[in-house]
Amino acid sequence: MGLIVQKYGGTSVATVERIQAVAQRIVATVEQGHGVVVVVSAMGRTTDELLGLAKAVTPDPPARELDMLLATGEQVSIAVVALALCALGQPAISLTGTQIGVITEADHGRARILHIPTDRILQELELGKVVVVAGFQGISSSRTLEITTLGRGGSDTSAVAVAAALGADACEIYTDVPGILTTDPRVVPEAQVLTQVTCEEMLELASLGAKVLHPRAVEIARNFGVPVVVRSSWTAEPGTRLLTPQRRTVPNRDLEVSRLVDGVELDDQQAKLALCNVPDRPGMAAELFGALAQAGVNVDLIIQSIQAGATNDIAFTVQRTAVEKTERLVRDLIPAWGEAVTCAVSSDMAKVSIVGAGMVGRPGVAATMFSALGEAGINIDLISTSEIKVSCLVDLTQATQAVRVLSSSFKVPVLPTPPETGGMMPVRGAALDDQQARLAIQRVPDRPGAAAGLFLALAQARVSVDMIIQSERVTWVQERPTRDIAFTIHQDDVELARHALDTALAKLACGTLTIDREIAKVSVVGSGMVRQAGVAARMFASLGQAGINIYMIATSEIKISCLVPRMVGKQALKRIHQGFALDQL
Ligand code: ADP
Numbered sequence: 248m249g250l251i252v253q254k255y256g257g258t259s260v261a262t263v264e265r266i267q268a269v270a271q272r273i274v275a276t277v278e279q280g281h282g283v284v285v286v287v288s289a290m291g292r293t294t295d296e297l298l299g300l301a302k303a304v305t306p307d308p309p310a311r312e313l314d315m316l317l318a319t320g321e322q323v324s325i326a327v328v329a330l331a332l333c334a335l336g337q338p339a340i341s342l343t344g345t346q347i348g349v350i351t352e353a354d355h356g357r358a359r360i361l362h363i364p365t366d367r368i369l370q371e372l373e374l375g376k377v378v379v380v381a382g383f384q385g386i387s388s389s390r391t392l393e394i395t396t397l398g399r400g401g402s403d404t405s406a407v408a409v410a411a412a413l414g415a416d417a418c419e420i421y422t423d424v425p426g427i428l429t430t431d432p433r434v435v436p437e438a439q440v441l442t443q444v445t446c447e448e449m450l451e452l453a454s455l456g457a458k459v460l461h462p463r464a465v466e467i468a469r470n471f472g473v474p475v476v477v478r479s480s481w482t483a484e485p486g487t488r489l490l491t492p493q494r495r496t497v498p499n500r501d502l503e504v505s506r507l508v509d510g511v512e513l514d515d516q517q518a519k520l521a522l523c524n525v526p527d528r529p530g531m532a533a534e535l536f537g538a539l540a541q542a543g544v545n546v547d548l549i550i551q552s553i554q555a556g557a558t559n560d561i562a563f564t565v566q567r568t569a570v571e572k573t574e575r576l577v578r579d580l581i582p583a584w585g586e587a588v589t590c591a592v593s594s595d596m597a598k599v600s601i602v603g604a605g606m607v608g609r610p611g612v613a614a615t616m617f618s619a620l621g622e623a624g625i626n627i628d629l630i631s632t633s634e635i636k637v638s639c640l641v642d643l644t645q646a647t648q649a650v651r652v653l654s655s656s657f658k659v660p661v662l663p664t665p666p667e668t669g670g671m672m673p674v675r676g677a678a679l680d681d682q683q684a685r686l687a688i689q690r691v692p693d694r695p696g697a698a699a700g701l702f703l704a705l706a707q708a709r710v711s712v713d714m715i716i717q718s719e720r721v722t723w724v725q726e727r728p729t730r731d732i733a734f735t736i737h738q739d740d741v742e743l744a745r746h747a748l749d750t751a752l753a754k755l756a757c758g759t760l761t762i763d764r765e766i767a768k769v770s771v772v773g774s775g776m777v778r779q780a781g782v783a784a785r786m787f788a789s790l791g792q793a794g795i796n797i798y799m800i801a802t803s804e805i806k807i808s809c810l811v812p813r814m815v816g817k818q819a820l821k822r823i824h825q826g827f828a829l830d831q832l
């Protein structure tokens with residue numbers, strides 16, 4: 248006999264029939280002898296409708312009142328689920344976040360959970376009841392009882408946090424698909440169910456557009472070793488298991504706001520090749536990285552920045568030992584691309600990274616890193632971001648200093664270089680995010696700290712930035728070097744960002760800002776892609792063969808993302824899914 252937390256998402260409780268089916272499943276679990284705590288979302292599209300209601304009254308509803316409104320969705324569904332259980336003769340009690348006393352930050356609309364008292368839940372379980380808990384909501388303090396919500400999709404986070412706090416034996420996330428699939432089955436019907444997935448992979452997939460599991464839920468599962476399964480509420484299939492570490496007890500405070508960064512990593516064996524003026528047409532990246540893959544060259548970071556006229560810059564890194572071979576291969580290729588194409592090689596580079604699950608969804612961690620480096624006079628050459636890691640390529644001569652600066656500013660140790668993870672499938676899943684916009688700032692002074700200023704301004708405005716790319720090409724303005732910086736953000740944040748940047752740009756006396764909403768981001772994720780030649784080439788080839796032009800490229804150790812025209816986003820996802828034979832698992 249164990250304690251099981253079951254979470255049912257919006258579609259699983261959308262209608263009376265669905266709620267009755269859910270109630271039967273809960274009763275069946277109780278009959279197996281388990282104590283059951285149920286976490287539910289609002290019914291169907293209730294949250295969207297409530298948001299629509301608020302926006303119909305005012306275009307910019309205050310966050311506090313919005314939380315008050317949105318939290319009602321879950322209050323309805325917990326009561327109806329409890330009623331359905333009672334109708335089946337199963338004693339049940341519904342509890343709101345306030346009644347349990349789920350304490351969160353005061354940050355309306357995106358609050359993080361600080362503490363979940365378990366006494367009330369345990370009391371009710373003792374009485375033989377199923378406890379039905381409202382997901383997505385909490386209160387900012389036990390004194391004022393201000394209602395907060397966790398952010399869209401946040402019921403997953405509530406469920407895993409409740410499971411962590413209770414030390415539950417399992418947390419089952421029931422949804423409208425049979426588990427975590429290789430990609431969104433609504434876009435690619437051939438998507439296959441994964442039997443298991445690592446937390447790192449799921450964190451990336453979740454934040455790159457796979458909304459099947461909220462990234463913060465994964466972060467909690469990873470931090471406290473909560474056993475999580477994602478399954479269909481329609482069938483009895485086993486679903487997908489999240490591979491979580493050993494169980495850890497939850498402290499009485501700061502449940503979701505543990506340390507932002509765990510440590511600093513250094514790879515001092517990097518070399519960079521930077522190509523400028525590469526013709527901007529489909530298939531170029533595939534040609535370049537295909538040739539390198541064929542020769543067995545393992546490429547680490549790849550960055551293609553925003554195009555200038557009809558050309559692109561592509562920069563990438565390899566291990567220093569491979570630099571000569573790589574340069575030869577590149578020099579053989581580029582004459583065919585036109586006279587303007589140049590290749591510059593910097594053999595002595597280092598990659599410094601900050602790592603930690605605490606940075607998930609936190610604007611500002613990357614900005615803090617950039618400004619710490621900037622203040623120490625260390626220039627950042629390339630940037631690569633993933634959900635739990637931000638890496639900067641710096642000059643080898645400044646590597647030790649960079650590590651020291653980061654270690655002291657985040658107050659964390661230097662970690663040993665992680666072991667190579669081989670053997671697993673290099674690519675496990677693909678994702679599409681067509682809710683993003685690309686912002687490009689032209690002519691940012693190329694000096695330490697300039698970029699940091701911009702990203703700090705965005706962080707202060709609470710805008711989460713993704714896919715940050717700095718151009719290789721340098722434009723001289725009044726005898727000073729400048730570069731272009733492009734990044735992506737959520738479309739909803741565009742106005743906030745524009746406002747924050749206007750002031751920052753005026754201060755820097757630089758840059759023109761352009762905003763492009765006609766983009767989509769397609770990504771592949773897999774922890775087995777580290778140090779495997781040819782993964783990127785295969786992705787670019789899938790897009791190239793479909794005639795899809797790549798606007799920007801950014802990679803981390805476990806993901807490759809490409810920006811493509813929004814119009815062909817879905818097609819791009821289908822192509823890469825097929826290109827990696829993910830439909831044939
Ligand atoms: P719930 O209401 O149960 O929380 P969501 O709508 O939030 O459900 O998430 C489930 C949806 O996530 C699925 O219907 C599917 O369209 C989408 N999805 C996107 N990527 C994936 C993926 N890789 N695996 C499974 N589902 C995915």
Ligand code: ASP
Pocket residue numbers: 256257288289294295320382383398399400401402403
């Ligand atoms: N009802 C909330 C939403 O729609 C929370 C959730 O479903 O997870 O975002």
Ligand code: MG
Pocket residue numbers: 256400403458459460461
């Ligand atoms: Mg959801």
